[in-house]
Amino acid sequence: MTVDQMTPLADRRGSAPAAGRAGSRRHTSVVTRRHRAFYMFAAPWIIGFALLTVAPMAYALWLSFTTFDGISPNWHYVGLGNYRELFSDAQTWRSLGRTGLFAITSVPLSIVAGLGLAVLVNRPLKARGLFRTLLYLPAVVPPVGAGIAFKQLFDQNSGAANGVLNLFGIDALGWLADPYARYVLIMTVLWTAGNIMIISLAGLQDIPRELLEAARIDGASAWRSFRSVTVPLLSPVLLFQTVTGVIASVQTIMPLLLAPDPTPAGITALPQSTYLYMMHVFAEYFAFGRYGYASALLWVLFVLILVATGLIFRATSGVVFYNVDPEAKK
Amino acid sequence: MTATSPTATDPTATRPVRVASAPRPAPRIRVNRLVLYTALVAITGLFLGPFGWLVISGLKTPAELAASPVHWLPEHIQWHNFADAYRLIDFLGYARNSLVIALIYATLVTLSSAWVGFGFARLEAPGKKTLFAILLGSMMLPQMITLLPTYLIFAKLGMVDTYWPWVLWGLSSAPYLVFLFRQFFAGLPRELEEAAIVDGCGWSGIFWRIFLPQSWPVLSASFVIAFTWTWGDYIAPQLLLSTDRTTLAVAVMSTYVTSAGTPVTNLQAAASVMYVVPILLIFLVAQRGFVAGTATTGLK
Numbered sequence: 147m148t149v150d151q152m153t154p155l156a157d158r159r160g161s162a163p164a165a166g167r168a169g170s171r172r173h174t175s176v177v178t179r180r181h182r183a184f185y186m187f188a189a190p191w192i193i194g195f196a197l198l199t200v201a202p203m204a205y206a207l208w209l210s211f212t213t214f215d216g217i218s219p220n221w222h223y224v225g226l227g228n229y230r231e232l233f234s235d236a237q238t239w240r241s242l243g244r245t246g247l248f249a250i251t252s253v254p255l256s257i258v259a260g261l262g263l264a265v266l267v268n269r270p271l272k273a274r275g276l277f278r279t280l281l282y283l284p285a286v287v288p289p290v291g292a293g294i295a296f297k298q299l300f301d302q303n304s305g306a307a308n309g310v311l312n313l314f315g316i317d318a319l320g321w322l323a324d325p326y327a328r329y330v331l332i333m334t335v336l337w338t339a340g341n342i343m344i345i346s347l348a349g350l351q352d353i354p355r356e357l358l359e360a361a362r363i364d365g366a367s368a369w370r371s372f373r374s375v376t377v378p379l380l381s382p383v384l385l386f387q388t389v390t391g392v393i394a395s396v397q398t399i400m401p402l403l404l405a406p407d408p409t410p411a412g413i414t415a416l417p418q419s420t421y422l423y424m425m426h427v428f429a430e431y432f433a434f435g436r437y438g439y440a441s442a443l444l445w446v447l448f449v450l451i452l453v454a455t456g457l458i459f460r461a462t463s464g465v466v467f468y469n470v471d472p473e474a475k476k
Numbered sequence: 477m478t479a480t481s482p483t484a485t486d487p488t489a490t491r492p493v494r495v496a497s498a499p500r501p502a503p504r505i506r507v508n509r510l511v512l513y514t515a516l517v518a519i520t521g522l523f524l525g526p527f528g529w530l531v532i533s534g535l536k537t538p539a540e541l542a543a544s545p546v547h548w549l550p551e552h553i554q555w556h557n558f559a560d561a562y563r564l565i566d567f568l569g570y571a572r573n574s575l576v577i578a579l580i581y582a583t584l585v586t587l588s589s590a591w592v593g594f595g596f597a598r599l600e601a602p603g604k605k606t607l608f609a610i611l612l613g614s615m616m617l618p619q620m621i622t623l624l625p626t627y628l629i630f631a632k633l634g635m636v637d638t639y640w641p642w643v644l645w646g647l648s649s650a651p652y653l654v655f656l657f658r659q660f661f662a663g664l665p666r667e668l669e670e671a672a673i674v675d676g677c678g679w680s681g682i683f684w685r686i687f688l689p690q691s692w693p694v695l696s697a698s699f700v701i702a703f704t705w706t707w708g709d710y711i712a713p714q715l716l717l718s719t720d721r722t723t724l725a726v727a728v729m730s731t732y733v734t735s736a737g738t739p740v741t742n743l744q745a746a747a748s749v750m751y752v753v754p755i756l757l758i759f760l761v762a763q764r765g766f767v768a769g770t771a772t773t774g775l776k
Contacts, residue, residue: 187592187596187599190591195611199614205628266512271513284524289708291751291755298533303546304541304544344770396618397619399710444621
């Protein structure tokens with residue numbers, strides 16, 4: 147559905163300025179009015195973006211050069227002082243490493259899981275609509291609900307996870323403490339793989355049937371045609387999933403929601419294995435009130451995300467195939 | 477099974493061999509299906525497990541919840557936990573707060589995103605391509621990064637502990653929803669606006685009178701998606717609203733404690749069931765819109 151829809155859209159967009167130009171020969175004012183109309187329609191987003199995104203980021207950049215703490219009137223400009231401190235702070239590097247590890251494990255796992263589920267529910271099965279709905283369901287459970295559900299599930303005493311382990315004669319594990327908390331964190335991500343399933347499913351249904359049939363006639367096995375036809379054609383979808391997945395995993399607040407004490411003060415008591423970079427930011431911000439330093443941490447994270455997405459796009463530029471319909475090119 | 481190997485390389489040989497072995501694949505397919513259904517049912521069970529366990533936890537006594545090894549099912553189902561969870565905190569008040577900001581945000585953001593999406597779909601102007609690239613790029617901008625400085629700015633403007641931030645966020649549209657509307661509006665036929673232009677109708681008139689009434693499916697999908705975001709949001713209300721004005725998400729997370737300060741986990745579980753169920757119901761009713769929304773943005 148998706149790629150098919152894109153092409154006619156691109157077509158139409160291509161013809162729109164042409165129509166405008168044809169009209170312009172007669173009434174120039176129609177074109178300028180149309181331009182003005184565009185800005186009138188785009189204005190809410192342009193103004194909102196400037197005031198609610200660009201301005202806060204600029205403000206944070208300014209704060210990152212100061213010792214501002216929100217209370218003390220004696221804050222001052224320290225230049226790159228916060229940045230120098232940040233790079234020599236062992237906690238910054240450790241939490242950054244954990245965040246990287248979390249992204250590198252949870253993103254590929256959830257993409258593989260989501261794609262696997264999509265392939266399963268793309269088959270002609272009875273009640274597949276029901277399966278799709280139920281598998282997607284966890285993706286709409288609010289994070290707070292998910293956090294509480296996982297806390298109950300992995301509770302050391304009353305949790306079902308340890309209950310199952312007991313059935314096999316294994317002693318109860320402290321799932322929500324080190325070192326296991328990180329695995330619970332990854333499981334909360336995998337739990338919402340239905341999100342990726344739905345997007346992959348839309349991609350799967352776009353793959354021209356003829357291509358898969360041609361592969362079969364050529365004698366390709368199911369696995370071979372999946373690898374050589376399905377995956378390349380899905381690659382833009384998978385790339386999108388990777389980029390958004392990395393950005394989401396960097397921002398996850400799940401450790402906070404799984405913590406015994408979800409208040410800002412409790413952030414500092416989080417299990418070390420789930421003390422991600424964002425938790426470090428929260429701790430500096432809420433627990434220590436160091437707004438300037440936390441702003442520097444945020445800006446470093448922002449730059450790192452830009453670099454990471456740039457690298458992902460660059461690394462995949464040769465492997466991602468955009469299905470350009472030859473019909474659309476003429 | 478033996479018949480399949482010689483056919484692999486010679487396409488002309490496939491037909492006769494297939495016909496000859498026609499009765500054979502049938503049972504094999506049935507076994508496959510059985511495996512498939514078993515796997516699907518097992519995975520679905522695993523996916524629904526955490527939520528099921530939450531419900532079960534909400535029906536136990538505190539003693540059963542603390543018991544080790546685990547009590548799988550409550551001995552006597554404690555239905556009153558739900559009533560207690562409702563009474564222990566000002567549940568209705570928090571639910572009303574959640575509802576109010578979700579309605580404010582979802583209504584405004586749906587209209588503003590439709591408005592912006594219409595511009596990007598049907599109008600042309602120099603710089604539009606760049607703006608659209610920025611719009612799509614901003615979808616990838618981590619929101620957490622802007623949220624903390626946004627809080628400081630709102631604090632300066634005296635908008636902390638009011639619902640103004642949600643009004644402003646709503647008015648400024650959301651890239652994800654703008655993209656959804658742009659896709660939809662771009663797909664409508666050109667004839668729709670042509671007659672109106674000839675009649676001298678302005679672009680905003682065309683939007684309100686012709687395009688918006690056509691877009692009920694996207695309007696409802698956008699409204700539901702935005703409502704769910706706000707209902708599920710934890711960090712923004714936690715940052716911006718005081719304990720009385722905050723939302724159910726924050727309240728369920730942090731207010732289920734006895735006067736001695738010990739958490740009451742069975743009531744918290746019951747409360748979070750009551751907090752999650754409305755969203756699940758909305759999802760089940762509106763799942764088509766949900767799925768369409770998610771699937772469209774994924775293709776980018």
